[in-house]
Amino acid sequence: MAKRIAVLDVDKCTGCQSCVFACSRKYGEAGIGKSAILVRSAGGMERGFIVVVCRACKDPPCAKVCPTEALRPRRGGGVILSPEKCIGCGMCREACPLGAVFWDEERNKPVVCSHCGYCVNYCPHEVLGLEEVE
């Protein structure tokens, strides 16, 4: 069964961004430049946080606007990127209403969540979870 990252309880988020760092680290780098998840304040930290991550749409708008079929729908929702096909036009980034298509400035290509669940292991408060999808 395919899985997806789910934001289970955003009110418990302390904004530590451990998930953000985990994502780049999974791909062998420190920092946040390759991360497909972001935690930002909801307009001031006293108001809590927003976790921005792909929610694995069944009919992903980012894939629809891709002119080269570099982004294709993934089984279980969300998309898979074929970097060799991607021309870095940025249409996918514009198309995602959640802002969940991130950008790798070095390669000039999108960074999209693969729903691997690595970040979930580093959430100290179970804000994030990995759930099964049809």
Place this chain on the structure above:
Amino acid sequence: MLKGDPLSRVLYIDLSRRKFWVEDRRDLFEKYIGGTGVAIELLKEECPRNADPLGPDNPIIFAVGPLNGVFPVASKTVAMFKSPHTGNLGESHAGGRSAIAIRMAGYGAIVIKGASDIPIYLSIRNDKVYFRNASALWGIRSSHTVGRIIREREGEAGYRTIMRIGRAGEKLVTYASVVTETFRHFGRLGLGAVFGSKKLKAVVISGKRSIKVADPRLYREVYDEIYKMAVETPLMRKYHDLGTPANVVPLNNLGALPTKNLTQTRFEGYEEISGERLAERFLGRRLACAHCPVGCIHLAALREPYEKEPYFYKTTMISYDYELIYSLGSMLGISNAEGLLKLIDEVEIYGLDAISTGVVLAWATEAFQRGMVSEKETLGLKFKWGDHEAYIKAVKMIVDQPNEFYGALAKGVKYASSMYGGEEFALAYGGNEMPGYHTGPAAHAGFLTGARHSHLDSAGYSLDEKAYVSKEELTVERVAEYLFKEESWRQILTSLVICLFARGIYKPPMVIKALKVLGYEYGEEDLMKIGSEILRNKYSFKVREGFDFSKLKVPKRVTEIPTPHGMVKEEFIRKVVEMYASMLNLSG
């Protein structure tokens, strides 16, 4: 340092000429790692001898280190400058998002020089620096509002830090702070006034890089080890459960909680302002600095009715920590928790160092009670232990400085007591107001010998507490050696830059392992040597600017009120200071 690591890039910004440039300072980062080690070198280069701390010659230096953005709880930025409060070395550390933003923008340090003729704020985005007009932000009453305006105007939410000053910085109160991410501070020694003197209202920094490591698999292994220690072991429990306010009860029980300007060491109202009670009644949210899974920041949700309008309430989120509960609570005899929180919020709104503000108000209260100052000086305010409303008014007066008396309070207790008397109960060390530990001789000796004259320099209180439990008799040698060794090692932690709360995780073997991931080959001895060298470099700056160990004084009050180790003897402290100075061996 690995090839391609942007750590060695130093961003220079000249406010007078509205110019910026980047230099590769591999020379400094290879020798002194980063953070405090590099910052002191940059300060020596940039700050001319005898510079006016509030003049354009005084530089502001921000520095981070190799572990920021790489390992958890490496979340701090070091700021260095010449302090307008003490007229000597100014160093202050803050978390929030500052360290990650600087590292991810691709810098190891930022040097801000000169002064602007009009209010401005800086926006640093990766390789670009924008000088933005801040005339419309100057004079805004609350530092929170300034944060909100800049937050809306500048993008990159989640990747940025917004450091700003409040009115206290604009009005050059010598212990004004710089607030970052609303609830964290470059608190001690007056960085806010240095910002104000340069007409610099705020600095926004953003970036989202990644950093290559020598061995990704090893990186993940070491990371997991540290992460587990931070979240699963008892090492950090105190910080994430109750946070630093967990200290109130044990320090009170020990008879080490400075109360009412240290006329007492136990506070009859301690329970009301304890970490336990505050959590139970007010804890509304917990926050973390970027890349810290511990999350020690505790916010109280204070719900208040509007007096004249029924069914109208406001809820304010107020960050509380041990040092604030001490300085603005027990030191002022405030046991009303709501009153304490309101006072903390006022200090936050104006952007003042909370420790110094509380100690200044405590001195003023005693001076007022003894008739050294009257309502003529206080402009009608009656300073009285526990009267939070009077203290809230006094905070505004310190910022506005409507007369000579409040002007003196705005320069700290050392200055105020030199004008009005009461030096014997002016609780300052090397010009910096006392932190909240009357635990014994090591704490007080540490406040004197510490390069910043603050508690986190060498944590003498920690030795006092351990010795008390084990019934160890503290000798001059033991205290001096402990303070010197601890402060030397802390130079390494603050060069990396690790939050000192995580010192139990980052012991030498762990630091060596973590640095190896980034291509550094250090042994324990190398680190110890570099640590004491950095400490020596700081002291050589201090001496250059007129510091003299033999002129350091223990406030008389400290020697009159017993600690858990009995009375602190001036003679004992003086000997510790002498021995510490000889260990530092500045001439050799």
